[in-house]
Amino acid sequence: MKITLTVNDEAYPLDVEPRRVLADALRDDCGLTGTHLGCEQGVCGACTVLVDGEAVRSCLLLAVQCDGVPIRTVEGLAGADGEPHPLQRAFSAERGLQCGFCTPGFLMLAAGALERDPALGEEEVAALVGSNLCRCTGYEPIRRAIMRAARDHRNGQEA
Amino acid sequence: MVDRWLRREDERLLTGAGRFVADLRVPGCLDAVFVRSEVAHGVLREADCSAARETPGVAGAWSAADLPGLPPMPDTRQGEATREWPSLVKNRVRYPGEALAVVLGDDRYRAEDGAGRVLVRIDPLPAVVTAEEAAGDEVRLFDGLSNVALHGEAGQPIDDEVWERAAVVVESDYRQQLLMPSPMECRTILCVPEGDRLTVWSGHQAPHRLRSDLARLLGRPEKSIRVVVPDTGGAFGSKSAVFPEFIVVAWLAERLGRPVRWIEDRRESLLVATRGRGQDQHVRLAADADGRLVAYELTVEADVGAYPHLGVAFPMQTAWMATGPYTTPQVHATVRSVLTNTMMTYPYRGAGRPEATSPLERTMDVLARRLDLDPAELRRRNLIPPEQFPYRTPTGRVYDSGDHLAALDLALRTLDYDGWRAEQARRRADPGALPVGVGLSCYVERSGGERGSLHDYVGVEAGEDGGVVARCGASSSGQSHATVFPALVAETLGVDPARVRLVEGDTDELPGGVGSFGSRSAQIDGAGLQHAATLLIEEARERAARMWDLPVEETAWSDGAVHPVRGTAAMGLSELVKRTGPLRIDERYEADMAFPFGTHAAVVEVDPDLGTVRVLRLVAVDDCGRALDPAVVRGQAFGSVVQGLGQALYEGVPFGDDGVPVLGNGLLDYLLPTYAEIPPIELGETRTPTPRTPLGAKGAGESGCIGTPPAIVNAVADALRLDHPDRLQMPLTPDVVWRAAA
Ligand code: FES
């Protein structure tokens, strides 16, 4: 099937089988390998991307379901000028990553939530962190990173 | 901005620019998919790949019968080649998921299409999955050979009289359940043949070992193979070997002259990745009336999986560490390793030390109850005092250094031990309150490796451009080597860390290497890099002395430059290299093993009616000697505690009656801790540098898997006031706890 994936504001015209999973289309057809696969069954969240602003497990969606819908991946997280997203800075500052395999999923999950509600509170962040898996960090640094980014985000908007 | 990224690894990993093996694009690469056995044990009658070969997009499909020259797994033990582990099943399936055939396709979809068309017929045999069942040899994995693959012991047998005369003897049985290491990235290998070279990309802990294994198996010179480890998504011990799938992929890539890769998915990982632990244990612990330990006996029955491999001898780690941190004069540990119908057991974070710590620490708590002594006091009476180091244990270890009492005291203070004991008393007096329990665990671990792997290649080179290259045989899978090692070399040389860059994980770039496992990188490679940098300084001084026609003693080194002791004319490294030629140190650095230690403590609240456990507080006090980068060490310690929490409460591999693991729903069945399970965790440190290297670093990062599980289990037993804890076996699911409480 001929579809067009619009990823990070760029159009990727593709010819994919109906069964092709979004994650594979992003990684193999668009060459955007920042989205990782940790389970391919919707549990780990490493494959999380934003589809129409909403965080989804890209291993559970078909590419054809996303024809024409704006998609954002970790490659499109930094600003157009290359300025890192507050989340990227906060993950480094709080040591929210070790091997970095789960990281893109947590980043996109948090990015979607922050965009919807820049005033994310403790409870919302706890629920967010609890929805993906990380085997290295023990999560607490990830939680701190998201809280810090939410703070920076708010401050940035007020400034 | 200089300080935007705390680690050098961060920028690429945070922007999607990391490169894991599955991210590498090689034109014409074929994806390998394995057809796997659905039974645990059986006779393979047929694996017919003909329909698979006709599938569109399939480049080839083979069973063992189609690949007569395919080499088997290497046997790491000498003189035991009678139990062959074929890379594809020849006629006997011995573990669920064992590979029966391989299909190569243009992509994973095509290869899976083909794999679905391989016709397989297996006549099932009864399966044995516990050491006890298997040891009886009623079902044999290898005809004519016993399932018992190894007997071993550490220490001397203890006279009956000792047990008879002791004031108290506690006996208990424990199970150290099988665990899946579960790095978020499963195993990976990509083999690219080009001319007479084969480049192998793999997320791996020991690239040089992988190279030599593959060279031997493929019958080609080591130099013709290059192994590269790109970004690796965690390992925790599970990525340090060669695996049957690796052999098939490398062999086919070579035969076909085409790139082939295998990217393990989670489903196969849960079936066929290496698993850790897997011991049934019986202990006897004797003490005098004052609570001084007089004898300890540990009997280990290890279920080591279907084929003899490193896992067979690995339980000896547990035997050698059986003494723990106490002055017990007599300790005897015996090991029996038994083949079972599961994928092999293999080192998983902690590797042998959790299995030593858990039975001893759990039994210490039972003993305390029996003696009516506070568990902290019982430990205090028996911990090896600082002045007794180096300490030779009855089980053959020589502990380098330690201040166990300091770690215990810090843990008690950090936890507010007395406060929680008071709260416990309060709740015990209140029939409406849920009980709380406090659990302790004092541990000692071994880091650095065993004889034969206590060395590594290290090197430091100064360039004309003022840059410094550090090289070592370690291999990072998330441990921040690219940040930590350059910082150490820079500190030693007195130069800006930004000038130093690390090269590791590429066999073409290094004259040799051992790898990263057994908490050896900081201790061995770190000390080695410091040593190499020191040698570089010496060499620089000698060259300058010759140039300036001075005795070496008349030269000095500071801030990355050599200068005459009298006078000011300093010469930096780049100038020195320009004048005197390349300046490069290559060393094989060897050191002895070291023994990190600490105390972990837990407070839990248990609902006896529901069997639920709420961890209210965890404290982990670790001593790894000098920490190269304290924040990095803490990060690993924290993650490790969470893995320990996983073993205590959630993780395990249940088997069906047919011997197949009941993990059909993947990570919905194998319960890795999520953030919702994380209690308040507080870390503390004491610092006792190892005297065995000038650097003083001991291994770090495994402590949580060692110290945390028994602390939690002890806390639950304490909350329930169990006199005999045999019924509490990990993981402490609500069902287990409810039954124990009943
Ligand atoms: S890979 Fe999609 S949720 Fe794990």
Ligand code: FES
């Ligand atoms: S950082 Fe390794 S899995 Fe999260």
